[in-house]
Amino acid sequence: MKRTMKTPLAAFVLIVGLAGSRAARAAPQHSAPSKKMADTSYGRFDGGVSLAAGLGASISASGPRVAADTRIRYIDTVGVFFTYEAGLGVPDRAAQSHILAAGIELRPLFLSRWALGLDYGSRYVDLFIDSLAVEMAPYWVIGNARNSLQPGFQTSIGFGLPLMGQASGLMIGFHGGLRWTPDDLTGGDRSPERQPFATLILGWQQPIAMGIAVR
Numbered sequence: 735m736k737r738t739m740k741t742p743l744a745a746f747v748l749i750v751g752l753a754g755s756r757a758a759r760a761a762p763q764h765s766a767p768s769k770k771m772a773d774t775s776y777g778r779f780d781g782g783v784s785l786a787a788g789l790g791a792s793i794s795a796s797g798p799r800v801a802a803d804t805r806i807r808y809i810d811t812v813g814v815f816f817t818y819e820a821g822l823g824v825p826d827r828a829a830q831s832h833i834l835a836a837g838i839e840l841r842p843l844f845l846s847r848w849a850l851g852l853d854y855g856s857r858y859v860d861l862f863i864d865s866l867a868v869e870m871a872p873y874w875v876i877g878n879a880r881n882s883l884q885p886g887f888q889t890s891i892g893f894g895l896p897l898m899g900q901a902s903g904l905m906i907g908f909h910g911g912l913r914w915t916p917d918d919l920t921g922g923d924r925s926p927e928r929q930p931f932a933t934l935i936l937g938w939q940q941p942i943a944m945g946i947a948v949r
Contacts, residue, residue: 781941788937837871865894
């Protein structure tokens with residue numbers, strides 16, 4: 735297996751994976767010679783960077799919203815995301831009808847599972863487990879009045895279910911967590927309110943050949 739890396743970030747994450755892979759290979763091999771080794775990366779090394787985009791719905795204490803979600807990931811392990819939520823026009827919630835979030839996403843399980851040669855007999859199960867993500871982002875509440883852009887902060891976890899059994903293709907994504915409101919961050923008079931939210935996204939993920947080769 736040959737690996738080439740063009741960025742310090744690529745070097746870091748691949749060194750972790752390579753160390754685990756070498757440890758696994760040092761163990762005695764008992765598999766039948768005729769058994770062909772499966773690709774348990776499921777296409778994620780076809781491109782160093784993957785793009786994912788989709789549409790869906792979000793629900794929180796301030797009401798339901800339609801949601802658009804875009805994510806850029808490196809080796810399906812670390813990346814950034816942008817989410818825009820638009821309110822459904824409920825009059826008494828108009829001041830909080832739109833939310834824009836931009837943050838980071840970390841998926842810690844894929845490289846370690848792949849490097850150690852672990853799989854669970856189903857590509858759908860493997861990909862679902864690998865998709866566990868920890869997410870952090872500032873967000874902005876966009877009101878109807880001028881200069882009504884208010885900052886907040888959110889943390890969440892996410893999962894994804896591939897519908898085509900590969901890292902590319904149609905995906906269902908779930909993201910749920912807590913939002914700290916603008917008043918919480920600015921020290922308002924009322925007690926902090928951590929507002930739960932959940933988002934369901936139907937989208938498409940596509941690898942882009944860029945800066946990595948695995949043979």
